[in-house]
Amino acid sequence: MIIDALIGTATPGFVSARIQSAIAREQQNGEILIGWVQAAIILVWGLLYAVSRKTFPADASFEPVPWTLAFYAIFLSVRLWLAYERRSGDWLVAISIIVDIAVLMLLIWSFHIQYRQPPAFYLKAPTLLYIFIFITLRALRFEARWILLAGSAGAVGWLLLVLYAITNEGGKGPITHDYVLYMTSPTVLLGAEFDKIISILMVTIVLAVVLQRARRLLERAAIDHATAAELSRFVAADVAETIRGAETSIQPGQAEIRPAAAVFIDLRGFTALSHQLPPAELMSLLGDYQRRVIPLVQSHRGSIDKFLGDGILATFGAVLRSETYAADALRAIDVIVYDLNEWRSQRRAAGLAAPAISVSLATGDVLFGAIGDETRLEYTVIGDAVNTAAKLEKHTRVEQVTALTDLATSKLALAQGYSAPRSREIRKHRRINGIERPLDLVVIAK
Secondary structure, eight states: HHHHHOOOOOOOOOOHHHHHHHHHHHHHHHHHHHHHHHHHHHHHHHHHHSOOOOEEEEEEEEOOOHHHHHHHHHHHHHHHHHHHOOOOOOOHHHHHHHHHHHHHHHHHHHHHHHHOOGGGGGGOOOGGGGGHHHHHHHHGGTTTHOOOOOHHHHHHHHHHHHHHHOOOOSSSBBBOOHHHHHHHHBOOOHHHHHHHHHHHHHHHHHHHHHHHHHHHHHHHHHHHHHHHHHHHHHHHHHHHHHHHHHOOOOTTTTTEEEEEEEEEEEEEEEEHHHTOOOHHHHHHHHHHHHHHHHHHHHHTTTEEEEEEETTTEEEEEESSSSOHHHHHHHHHHHHHHHHHHHHHHHHHTTOOOOEEEEEEEEEEEEEEEEETTTEEEEEESSSSSHHHHHHHHHHHHHHSEEEEEHHHHHHHHHHHTTOOSSOEEEEEEEEEETTTSSEEEEEEOO
């Protein structure tokens, strides 16, 4: 295609049906906007005709302008209705463009009748400038072909008007080479008329090239937006925003040290359960559990770092810096434990498997960044807080409780504005597998 050759850029590799459908909706909306702008043009034309001087004979049986405007108004009304009904296909768009240009040329042609002048008179009409409005309006459909059709139709229409002015018997030697005479009399200066046709064609080509480039940018933007929307389903929304907002390409090993809270949530006995339940029922249980936990984490300014089978690692203050990360984490744990206990009760009442849960929390400085290589990256958190939380989650079984944290984290959360719903048991000097020094633990939930 000529436009493709002029642009010299490649189209996006694959535009999915979903994205094409979204672009098609925008094109339909563009067609509606085009129709309303043209309705405004009809109104302007009608007002101009109403106030202009008429020189038709008093007994004239036909005036072309009112009939032409009336036909155009009816045609435009039908077209707008079809556009609102999402039934304006390519055939209607093409016919509409031809009618738009034909109506404009017919109105210009009628000037020499209205003012009783030779046909060359209408070649001076500034109404021709409306052709550029009709051409540029077609850019609202994001398709260069309609601009090319409108521009070509406009150039052909003006050429026909020039030929009519030259060959009409009413004109007496209309062609001239004198510019002053051309400007002051109903004569034809071929060079001036060709300049108009060339201007129409050049504007058409430039607009088509610009629109084609814009269309490709639109497709790329639509693809990127769809990709980002899907990305947000696979990674935390905050991580997706971090990736989108990165000023440079993200490289493996890029990381920041941040004070944060790490929370582990796990279903007890899930491995054994996986050997007892049918796969569909097992996945239904897992999905129901995750659908409850995820929004509760997110509503307390937390992010899901990863799913570990039936386990969930959530972080607070790692993806987005926070001054209340420990308090946010404890508030989240309170509602998670309550909600999951309700969930277990409902499942037991329905005769379904209802595994117990365990939750743990630890705080400290963590590394938040990208790990992997150039072909596969993953944003995650690394640090003692994550390791400690993982070990505390396993230790809940030893302590025979549902949720645990260490005393230092509990005090930090209280300092950050957390208010415990009740006084909590402290278990001092507990030995935890994998942690060298004993810890004072706080039971969040039994």
